[in-house]
Amino acid sequence: MNKLIALFFLIFITVSCKNNGKSDYVLPTSNGNTNKILVVIKGNDWEGKIGDEIRSVFGEHQVGLPQPETLLSVGQIDPVGFNGFMRHAKAVLILREGEKEKIAVEKNKYADPQILVYATAKSKGDLVDLIRNRGKEIIKLFKDEDVRFTQRIFKKEKLDESKFETVKNLGIELTIPERFRLVEDTGDFLWLRQHLKSGIARGDGTNNILIYSYPLEDESKVADNITRMRDTIGKKHIPGSKEGMHMITEQAYTPFIFDAEIDGKKAYETRGKWEVKNDFMAGPFINYTIIDKENNRVIVFEGFTYAPSVNKRDFIFELEAIAKSLKIK
Structure with missing residues (x-):
């Protein structure tokens, strides 16, 4: 009888947690430095016009520095390889084709702290235009999150x-x-x-x-x-x-x-x-x-x-x- 009661109690707790949208799962710590992002995009697109536009916009030099340094350091990975440990990157830009142009943000999905920025457009050509026209907006999303991340570290010391x-x-x-x-x-x-x-x-x-x-x-x-x-x-x-x-x-x-x-x-x-x-x-x-x-x-x-x-x-x-x-x- 005691085992049966314990089983019902366990089921109740499990269902309650699901219903409340809560989870005991602890996210792994993200990896990556400030001012650095990982771009999820196919290799041939990275070598093509989309990648060229990303390197042009994100590779703009930060003003006020003695030597040329980019606004953000950018790395690339194919969507097929974006799994496991690679999903723990602290700042990720995911480019994809969809029905309408939009920029969406998701935080702490695979690791903590983490920011995922989804840039969606109808075609590859539209993705190029999106990066060209709204690239500064995307950069600001990453920069602002890096500021908050750095401030949280400084608060601890x-x-x-x-x-x-x-x-x-x-x-x-x-x-x-x-x-x-x-x-x-x-x-x-x-x-x-x-x-x-x-x-x-x-x-x-x-x-x-x-x-x-x-x-x-x-x-x-x-x-x-x-x-x-x-x-x-x-x-x-x-x-x-x-x-x-x-x-x-x-x-x-x-x-x-x-x-x-x-x-x-x-x-x-x-x-x-x-x-x-x-x-x-x-x-x-x-x-x-x-x-x-x-x-x-x-x-x-x-x-x-x-x-x-x-x-x-x-x-x-x-x-x-x-x-x-x-x-x-």
């Missing part, structure tokens, strides 16, 4: 930013990994530095964070003053190895400025190159200039990288993820 006077005075919070160390904190200006520990840049390369603010006087002139403001800060706070040396915006390279949004507020994203005046040090920077109308000020988050002889896209991306975690209390 989060630095207590509230101990910095500048952060407290500005009334902000953000997710900074504890690998960053304090360089300067005046109450009005914060400089944090992370020493890179891998690759050729090990021991010599650094990722840096600058945070400060200034009064909002004329909103229409904020974008035009970004370079002047960062050069002023560089002269005051970022010295070189000798007297008369300090960080400036590279004069031979015009920065790129884009509209952005941080914590629901209007902002400008600036990507460019920095250099040390009268010296040979240089590298890329990313700057978010945030218009805080409620407090009549402009808040600036800037990240810059010094990593000689190595690619810098992923270092700048980490700084981007930190910047986009910023909240104004």
